[in-house]
Amino acid sequence: MNTQAVIPDPRIVFLLGIPFHDVTMLETLDYMDRLIARRKPAYLATANLDFAAQTSRDVELQRILFDAELVLCDGTPLVWASRWLGAPLRERVAGSDLMPFLFAHAAKMGHRLYFLGSSEEVLEIATRKCLEQYPGLNICGTFAPPYAKLLELDEEEIARRIREARPDILLVAMGCPKQEKWIYKNYRKLGVPVSIGIGASLDFIAGKFRRAPVWMRVCGLEWVFRLMQEPRRLFNRYLFDLLFFVRTLRKERALLMAKAGKAAVPAEGKVIENESWQNVVCYVWSGRIDADAVLNKAVAAINPDRNRPNVLLDCSKVTFIDSMGLGLFIKSFRNCKAGGGTFVVLKPSEIVGKMLVLMQLDRLIPTAKNDEEAGLLLKITAPATTEFTEFSIATRTVTVPLSGDLTAATVAACERFVFSAWNNSQQALFLSVDLTRVSFIDSSGLGLLIKFAKLVRQRPGAELTILNPSANVRNVIHLAHLGGVLGLKPSSS
Helix, strand or coil: CCCCCCCCCCCEEEECCEEEECCCHHHHHHHHHHHHHHCCCCEEEEECHHHHHHHCCCHHHHHHHHHCCEEEECCHHHHHHHHHCCCCCCCCCCHHHHHHHHHHHHHHHCCEEEEEECCHHHHHHHHHHHHHHCCCCEEEEEECCCCCCHHHCCHHHHHHHHHHHCCCEEEEECCCCHHHHHHHHHHHHHCCCEEEECCCHHHHHHCCCCCCCHHHHHCCCHHHHHHHHCHHHHHHHHHHHHHHHHHHHHHHHHHHHHCCCCCCCCCCCEEEECCCCCCEEEEEEEEEECHHHHHCCCCCCCCCECCECEEEEEEEEEEEECHHHHHHHHHHHHHHHHCCCCEEEECCCHHHHHHHHHCCHHHCCCEECCHHHHHHHHHHCCECEECCCEEECCCCEEEEEEEEEECCCCHHHHHHHHHHHHHCCCCCCEEEEEEEEEEEECHHHHHHHHHHHHHHHCCCCCEEEEECCCHHHHHHHHHCCCCCCCCECCCCC
């Protein structure tokens, strides 16, 4: 296999809190071929309006979409919105529409597929129908694990089955956001080049649910058809989605129109060395960071220096930014993370600051008002680390400070450190995990905190305390309803 496959770099249009990649159906299939040739684990996501609404309340889901290889636009209203905002997406690539193209293409290319999720009945019917309709399609395995909450799934058994089957493409049908969180938590250890959450696609194939007629899909009315089939389950969700869509779109449009009449100023990027920060390069953007600037290559995403992976982006001179300009923030953020560094927006101008807040980018892209704040943010947004352990004889407390992002990529090292610190302090009755400098956790990080709780309970009378969690950490814990289990304490003032 060609491990050096060239991966395309499509434009990103940031819309309603989601970084959509501007790709067509055929470009998506070509992208997947290249990922399979590369053989490095990756995942794709298909996001619709309900995704956007959930993302507004779920910081973990937003981060998952930030890190995805591709985020496909699964919603005609979202395509319309992108055009209205002046940064048009060329095509809707819905997950259910992608499946027949993918099956035909996989049969032609010899790609191996694995179906995970749904029910045994649905998997059996969907597999039979796919093999009948697409001769030569290689479905190398299926598995419908018993229903369980995300953190209660038997991940080792699921991973064992998938690794033994050696698929090229893993299709996960667990529903949003469970399937996206499961993929994000596990894709690195599965060894599958392409993982995709496909929602109800297998149910449609098996005939459990009917898809809307083509004319309703084209007119953006597929949600009406779904609502007619499941009114009790979907009414409140769709009402929230609609209110979110209208409210957020109007606010974004108002910001874009406020500066629409200003003449364009060519954007520039300058590299400024700063000896006071280790391995840091400061770039400067100025003028209009909009679709014209992106398409004309007047400004581009930042690729950090390999030897200096940490990046500060000075936006004090940016006079305007639109959805495609925001896409450059996401690309720069991803590039820095991939290079083992961090990305901080420095001194954002008024328009940049308002856009970051409206799109809730400020939850995941750190923003500094001055150089001092930037220095601190560069440290706490780095990959998770353990700094030191304190043991107080008087209070019989082990205090362990963690720092950085606590995700699937970093939990193993943190687990070893904390378990060692606790087991080496046999007199301790209290384990305090200090998250003051942890900027983000995902479900793997949440699972690690639960492991800490179980570890402490093995010692009679011992207690776990989670200290000073950030808003992002609280969001993940709150959505999982685990504050009580983790002994969550209020943040220190």
